[in-house]
Amino acid sequence: MTMEMKYSSALTGASFMFREFKQVTSLKNDGLSESEIRSKVIDENIFQYEKTTSIKRAIPYIIRRVTALDSLLRKYVLEEPVEIAKCINLYGIMKTDQLFFEFMNEVVSEKLAINDLTLEKKDINIFFNYKAEQDVFLASWSESTIQRLKQSYRKVLVETGILKNVRSDELNRLIIDEKIKNHLTHIGDGRYVRAMGE
Known part of the structure; x- marks a missing residue:
């Protein structure tokens, strides 16, 4: 995946979604194509959502996320502990x-x-303001989209244990399993390990 991706507000509609991520990983490992996964998830309501619009909005991003993983990482998702x-x-x-x-x-x-273990609202605001100054596309987003995105970012950090809870500013260090660290470094994705705080 190239680093020349356009900025996206996809996390407002497809946040951490861990359960759904595991379900799609399982379908991918069963050999289903992207279109087959999409059809199965929507037609059989595998995510068990009340509204199909929520599924249709989230599924492309979950599929992209799973497709970005190699076979070993997908195996780990299904067989290793939840952390x-x-x-x-x-x-x-x-x-x-x-x-x-x-x-x-x-x-x-x-x-x-x-070793600054606080993530304040102002830190997130400064980040988004800076990015809006640098990127015309992001600058065109509505204030409500930006607010939802900020909330989604915090939720992702809570789900992974990097933030204590959604109201907390306290950061925790993520303990990354050595085999994950080594594998990501080996495949040339060490920058993601560093981004997780290693």
């Missing part, structure tokens, strides 16, 4: 969402590097 699978989901989000990767890389990992 490892969540770490791989976080990697998948960063791998397919340039803006979120930059947030992790430029805000979260920088704070962890200097």
Whole structure:
């Protein structure tokens, strides 16, 4: 996946979605194509959502996230403990969402590097303001989209254990399993390990 991705607000509609991520990973490992996965998820309501519009909005991003993983990482998602699978989901989000990767890389990992274990609202606001100055597309987003995205970013950090809870500013260091760290470094994705705060 190239790093020349356009910024996206996809996380407002497809946040961490760990359960759905595992379900799609399982379907991918069963050999289903992207279109077969999409059809199965929607037609059989595998996510068990009340509204199909929510499924249709989220599924392309979940599929992209799973497709960004190699076969070994998909195997780990299904067979290893939940902490490892969540770490791989976080990697998948960063791998397919340039803006979120930059947030992790430029805000979260920088704070962890200097042992500043607080993530305040102003840190997130400064990040988004800076990016809006740099990118015309992001600058065109509505204030409500930006607010939902900020909430989604915090939710992702809570789901992975990097933030204590949605109201907390307290950052925790993510413990990344050695085999994940080594594998990502081996395949040339060490920058994502660093972005997670290693």
